[in-house]
Structure formats: structure tokens, C-alpha cells
Amino acid sequence: MGEESIEADESEHETPTIPARTAFRRFWPLAKGIRKWLLVVWICTVLAALAETEAILLFSELTDHALQKGSLTAFWSPAGQWLAIAIAGAIVAYAGNSLAAWVTERFVMRLREHVFDHVQQLPPHFFQRHRQGDLLSRLTGDVEAIETMVVSGLVGAASAAFSALFYAVAAFWLRWDLAAATFVLAPLFWLAARRFSGSIKDVSREGRVVDGAITSVVEESLGNIVLTQAYDRRDAERRRLREEASAWFRASVRSTRLNEAYEQLVQVIETVCVLAVIGIGAWEISTGRMTLGRLLAFAAFLGYLYPPVRGLAQLGLTVTAATAGAERLIEILDVRPSVTDPRRATETGRPDGTIEVRGVTFRYPGAERTALEDLSFTVSPGELVIVTGPSGAGKSTVSKLLLRFYDPDSGDVLLDGVPLRDFPLARLRAYVTLLPQETLVLHDTVRANIACGRPGASDQAIEEAARAADAHDFIVRLPDGYDTRVDPNSARLSGGQLQRLAIARAILRDAPVLVLDEPTTGLDAMAARRVVKPLRRLMAGRTTIMITHDLNLAPDADRVLVVDRGRIVETGRHDELLARGGAYARLHRSQNNAVMDTGELRMPLWEEAPPQPPHQQYRSTYEAYGSPYEPSAEMPSYLPDGRPLFRDAQGAWPGM
Numbered sequence: 001m002g003e004e005s006i007e008a009d010e011s012e013h014e015t016p017t018i019p020a021r022t023a024f025r026r027f028w029p030l031a032k033g034i035r036k037w038l039l040v041v042w043i044c045t046v047l048a049a050l051a052e053t054e055a056i057l058l059f060s061e062l063t064d065h066a067l068q069k070g071s072l073t074a075f076w077s078p079a080g081q082w083l084a085i086a087i088a089g090a091i092v093a094y095a096g097n098s099l100a101a102w103v104t105e106r107f108v109m110r111l112r113e114h115v116f117d118h119v120q121q122l123p124p125h126f127f128q129r130h131r132q133g134d135l136l137s138r139l140t141g142d143v144e145a146i147e148t149m150v151v152s153g154l155v156g157a158a159s160a161a162f163s164a165l166f167y168a169v170a171a172f173w174l175r176w177d178l179a180a181a182t183f184v185l186a187p188l189f190w191l192a193a194r195r196f197s198g199s200i201k202d203v204s205r206e207g208r209v210v211d212g213a214i215t216s217v218v219e220e221s222l223g224n225i226v227l228t229q230a231y232d233r234r235d236a237e238r239r240r241l242r243e244e245a246s247a248w249f250r251a252s253v254r255s256t257r258l259n260e261a262y263e264q265l266v267q268v269i270e271t272v273c274v275l276a277v278i279g280i281g282a283w284e285i286s287t288g289r290m291t292l293g294r295l296l297a298f299a300a301f302l303g304y305l306y307p308p309v310r311g312l313a314q315l316g317l318t319v320t321a322a323t324a325g326a327e328r329l330i331e332i333l334d335v336r337p338s339v340t341d342p343r344r345a346t347e348t349g350r351p352d353g354t355i356e357v358r359g360v361t362f363r364y365p366g367a368e369r370t371a372l373e374d375l376s377f378t379v380s381p382g383e384l385v386i387v388t389g390p391s392g393a394g395k396s397t398v399s400k401l402l403l404r405f406y407d408p409d410s411g412d413v414l415l416d417g418v419p420l421r422d423f424p425l426a427r428l429r430a431y432v433t434l435l436p437q438e439t440l441v442l443h444d445t446v447r448a449n450i451a452c453g454r455p456g457a458s459d460q461a462i463e464e465a466a467r468a469a470d471a472h473d474f475i476v477r478l479p480d481g482y483d484t485r486v487d488p489n490s491a492r493l494s495g496g497q498l499q500r501l502a503i504a505r506a507i508l509r510d511a512p513v514l515v516l517d518e519p520t521t522g523l524d525a526m527a528a529r530r531v532v533k534p535l536r537r538l539m540a541g542r543t544t545i546m547i548t549h550d551l552n553l554a555p556d557a558d559r560v561l562v563v564d565r566g567r568i569v570e571t572g573r574h575d576e577l578l579a580r581g582g583a584y585a586r587l588h589r590s591q592n593n594a595v596m597d598t599g600e601l602r603m604p605l606w607e608e609a610p611p612q613p614p615h616q617q618y619r620s621t622y623e624a625y626g627s628p629y630e631p632s633a634e635m636p637s638y639l640p641d642g643r644p645l646f647r648d649a650q651g652a653w654p655g656m
């Protein structure tokens with residue numbers, strides 16, 4: 001594996017806890033380019049606070065001169081100013097809030113793209129070890145949580161701090177002694193927030209985790225709906241959902257209770273402060289040291305002062321809660337891609353397609369055993385090499401190294417003599433095309449599904465590829481032809497048709513090297529036969545490495561590599577290997593026996609063995625491969641009605 005691919009078995013760790021400051025610093029760089037707008041939002045908030053202050057002072061003036069004295073002439077001027085300030089304040093607040101929403105959503109968009117981009121580069125085993133629902137919840141809920149911390153949090157904190165300071169100065173300016181008396185109570189807010197912050201963070205973290213678990217259960221359950229219905233697993237699935245939903249229920253109720261307790265405590269503290277002001281104010285008015293208007297203005301300043309003070313404390317809690325989401329995103333962002341683009345890419349033209357695997361040893365990150373051990377082979381341009389072997393032998397791992405999903409721990413994979421790690425990833429994957437075991441379908445039209453082989457391909461090229469893949473005929477019979485929308489779960493296309501669509505895509509891609517991973521697995525015999533011809537057209541003139549259990553395709557290969565426990569145990573042509581009577585011959589035999597076994601399922605349970613029909617055609621096949629023919633007395637080759645048990649009794653794979 002390359003030096004970049006430091007990759008721990010991340011799933012085994014608990015999500016690490018991170019201080020809010022670290023989390024903030026981690027995501028702040030993403031605000032680049034929008035920071036100036038944050039400043040504008042902050043200025044708008046300041047202007048709105050100034051307008052509010054001016055309004056309060058005008059209110060005080062109105063009380064003392066217009067209301068107390070009952071003078072209408074003293075009313076008009078301050079009233080006009082108040083109205084003008086209110087309108088200006090409203091415009092500024094509107095502009096500020098709209099801009100804040102724009103900045104916030106831009107940040108969320110950028111963050112989501114950043115995380116999504118990163119996740120897309122992660123190696124296959126990451127996705128096997130993380131539940132999809134949990135990843136979804138991180139990409140949605142947690143991303144928004146971080147916004148509260150970085151953007152709203154920052155602007156909120158700056159605005160609240162400014163407003164608090166501003167109103168405090170105004171209150172001091174009005175009556176410093178009265179203000180000082182009430183400010184003595186301010187630390188109570190801070191104490192209350194401190195008391196609650198730890199528990200709120202815990203419960204938020206719990207909530208984020210459970211949210212991911214619920215999405216996972218729903219997603220897995222819907223993805224497995226056939227199993228659920230066929231085996232009547234509805235109760236089990238409901239129980240699974242209920243378990244997670246109960247955890248969510250508990251976390252959510254606890255979170256509301258904590259927030260509500262905090263809110264109410266703050267209300268009580270506020271009431272104490274207001275009563276203190278009224279009490280002191282009443283005493284001051286009674287001694288003639290203060291007018292009613294000034295007292296009301298003072299109370300109003302305090303009234304305006306509390307929300308930002310409370311907001312600051314509340315913001316602390318919100319940021320603490322958001323940190324729980326940040327921790328979950330940072331955990332993902334810290335997973336390093338197993339491969340990266342080279343620092344200096346090799347400049348080559350289109351390669352001829354010589355693949356050389358040279359002394360490759362590879363172990364999956366976190367795995368105990370090596371999946372490949374000192375593997376070496378070469379495939380010349382235009383050759384077809386089949387890689388076969390028992391399950392778990394390491395065949396698919398070979399395909400992952402050929403596509404450079406991973407780098408080998410030692411040894412090298414070379415294309416035209418250049419190590420794969422020296423190619424830019426995008427270029428490498430244009431040269432080496434994978435036809436994976438499961439047919440991958442985009443949620444889009446048939447046309448787009450083929451065109452993704454070569455973005456920008458003309459309709460004519462798409463149709464030619466579809467014809468070469470024997471897909472054109474069934475495509476034109478679809479309701480909207482090439483414009484019919486397909487999706488991975490739609491029953492609109494059969495497995496064989498999807499496979500032919502994938503072949504059309506690969507034909508259009510026109511890469512010099514092809515990696516086919518079990519191209520006929522999962523297809524029934526008829527469907528498998530139908531893809532053979534298109535496959536041959538696809539393989540023509542390309543270096544092809546076919547990973548397969550299906551040895552019906554082996555006689556066609558220039559070479560067969562038999563892999564077992566990560567090593568090549570045999571290599572040669574199909575007939576040579578059969579004649580050798582080793583691992584390959586055993587695999588071949590077991591495959592044919594497997595066919596016979598299915599035939600046996602259809603047999604009636606006779607008391608006695610049925611009469612044996614002649615087996616001459618199999619004798620000649622065996623003898624042609626140099627194997628001794630040993631018909632088994634217990635294992636009939638024909639059904640009692642005379643139909644052959646072997647599917648290739650009419651000659652191997654007539655479709656080829």
C-alpha cells in the first residue's frame with residue numbers, strides 16, 4: 001500500500017470528542033470568500049441595534065415631554081424621528097437577515113460538497129464498514145449543525161456581544177449606579193449556561209447518532225423489502241426500527257427537557273433583575289432623582305440587553321450541541337483516501353494495454369490476513385486472461401488493484417511498463433474499464449446510462465454501442481426508447497438487459513484494458529448466453545482480465561490463472577490445465593457436478609437406481625481433455641424421461 005494510504009479500521013473507534021474551538025478552526029477555512037459578507041451581516045446587526053437604541057431614547061423623551069405633560073406639540077417631532085428610524089431599522093434588518101440566509105446556505109452547500117467529494121474518494125471497504133443511513137445523516141443533519149457553529153454562531157455571537165455591550169453602555173450612560181446594581185446579577189446567566197452545557201452536548205451527540213441509526217434501519221429495510229415480505233420479517237424490522245426510534249424518543253425528550261429547564265431558569269433570573277430595577281427605580285423616583293421616562297428607558301435598555309446576553313449563553317449551548325455534529329463529520333474527513341493522484345503524473349499517450357502485476361502483496365486495511373501474496377502475471381495487448389479460483393481466493397481483489405482502488409503493499413501493477421500510481425486517477429480509469437459484478441445503473445435515462453461511458457458522446461455513437469451490445473432492440477421497445485428512465489431497483493429491465501446496457505457503456509468508453517468481474521454471475525443460463533456475444537465484441541482487440549467462476553468461458557481464454565489463498569497456483573490454457581488434472585481440473589469438475597446437483601433436485605426419489613443411458617458424449621469430452629472418464633454409478637447423467645442433466649449436452653455454450 002502507498003505511503004499516503006494510512007488507513008485505520010475507523011469503524012472500530014468511537015467518534016472522538018473535540019473541543020468546539022478545534023471544530024470551528026477545522027471548518028472556518030471553508031468560509032473563505034464569504035467572510036466579507038459575514039462582516040456586512042454584522043454591520044447590519046449593529047445598525048439595527050443603533051436604530052433600536054435611538055428609538056428607546058425617543059420613547060423616553062416622549063414619555064417625559066409628551067405623555068407626562070400631556071403636550072401634543074412635544075409629540076410630533078420625536079414621533080416623526082421614531083418612525084423614520086423604525087423604517088430605516090426595518091430595511092437594514094431585512095437586508096441583514098436576507099444576506100445572513102444567503103451566506104448560511106452558501107456555507108452549507110460548500111461544506112456538503114466538500115464532505116461529499118471526500119467521501120467519493122474513499123476506498124470500497126469504508127462503505128462496507130459504514131452503514132449507508134449513518135453516512136446520509138452525516139451528510140445532511142450534521143452538515144447543517146456545523147453551519148450553526150461556524151456561520152450563524154459566529155455572526156450571532158458577534159452581534160449578541162455587540163448588542164449586549166451597546167445596551168449595557170446605554171444603560172450605564174442613563175444611570176450608572178442603577179446599571180451597576182443590576183449587572184451584579186449578570187453572572188447568574190453565565191452560571192446557568194455552564195450548568196447545562198455538558199448535558200446538552202451529550203444529549204445532542206446521542207441524538208445525532210440515533211438519527212443516523214434510524215435512517216440506516218429504514219434504508220436497509222426498504223432495500224431488503226423482498227426478504228422482509230417473503231420471510232414475513234415485518235415484526236422483526238418493526239422491532240429494529242422501534243429500538244432506534246425509542247432511543248431517538250428518549251434523546252429528543254431529554255434534549256427538550258434540558259433546553260426548557262435552562263430557558264425557564266433564565267426567565268426567573270430575568271424576573272429577579274427586572275424586579276431589582278423596578279424596586280431601585282421606585283426608590284429613586286420617590287427621592288426625585290429620576291424621572292419616569294428615564295426609568296422606563298432604563299428598563300427598556302435592560303429589556304433589550306437580556307436577549308443578547310441570554311443569546312450569548314444560549315449560543316454557547318447551540319455551539320456545544322453543533323460540535324457533536326462536527327465530531328461526526330471530522331471523523332469522516334479524517335479518513336484518508338487509500339489512493340491519491342501522483343504529485344508528478346507520467347505523460348503517456350493511449351497505452352497499448354500491457355498489464356503487468358509484479359510481485360504484488362496486499363492486505364486490506366484492518367484485515368488480519370493478506371488477500372494477495374506475491375502475485376505476478378502479465379497480460380499482453382489484446383489477450384484474454386481469466387482469473388478463477390475458489391470463493392475468497394482474492395480474485396476481486398485483483399480487479400480492485402487493477403483499477404487502483406488500492407495500491408499494493410509491495411510489488412507493482414504496471415500499465416505499459418508504467419506503475420499505476422504514476423497515472424492521474426481519472427486518466428487511469430479512462431484506460432482501464434471495469435465491468436463490475438453488480439450492474440451499476442444511474443437514476444437517469446437509458447441514453448445517459450450508456451453515455452456515462454464517454455460524456456459528450458453523440459446519439460449515433462450511443463446507438464452504435466447499444467447495437468454492438470445487443471441492447472438496441474430491447475431499448476427501442478421500452479416505452480420511451482432511449483429516453484426511458486431507469487433506476488437500480490426498477491423491475492423494468494432484467495439482469496441480462498442491465499448487463500448488456502453496462503456492456504454498451506463499456507464499448508462506448510473504448511478503453512484499451514478491460515476488467516470484467518463475474519460478467520455472467522447472477523444471470524440465468526439463457527441470459528448468460530445472450531451476453532456472451534456482446535462481451536466478445538467488447539473484448540475484441542482489448543486486453544481483458546476476466547474474473548469469473550464460470551468456466552464455460554474459459555476455453556476462449558489465452559490463459560487461465562487459478563488463484564487460491566491469494567497466490568497463483570496454476571496457469572495455462574483451459575485444455576492444458578484440464579489435462580494436468582490439478583486445481584483447475586477440480587474446479588471444473590466441481591462446477592459440472594454443481595450442474596448435476598441441480599439436476600438431481602428434479603429426480604423422483606426412487607427406491608432403486610434407474611437404468612443408466614449411455615454416456616458416450618461425455619466420455620469423448622473427457623478424453624479430449626486427457627482426463628480418465630469415470631462415470632459414477634450413483635450419479636445418472638440423464639433424467640428418467642431421457643432429458644440430459646448436463647446443460648452443455650448439446651455442445652458447450654451454443655451462444656459463443
Ligand SMILES: Nc1ncnc2c1ncn2[C@@H]1O[C@H](COP(=O)(O)OP(=O)(O)OP(=O)(O)O)[C@@H](O)[C@H]1O
Pocket residue numbers: 124125128364365366367370371389390391392393394395396397398
Ligand atoms: N474490505 C475487506 N476488508 C477485509 N478483508 C477483505 C475485504 N474484502 C475482501 N476481503 C478478504 O480478502 C480475501 C479475498 O477476497 P476477494 O473478494 O478478492 O475474494 P474472491 O476470490 O473475489 O471471492 P468471491 O469469488 O467469493 O467473490 C478474502 O479472504 C476476503 O475475506
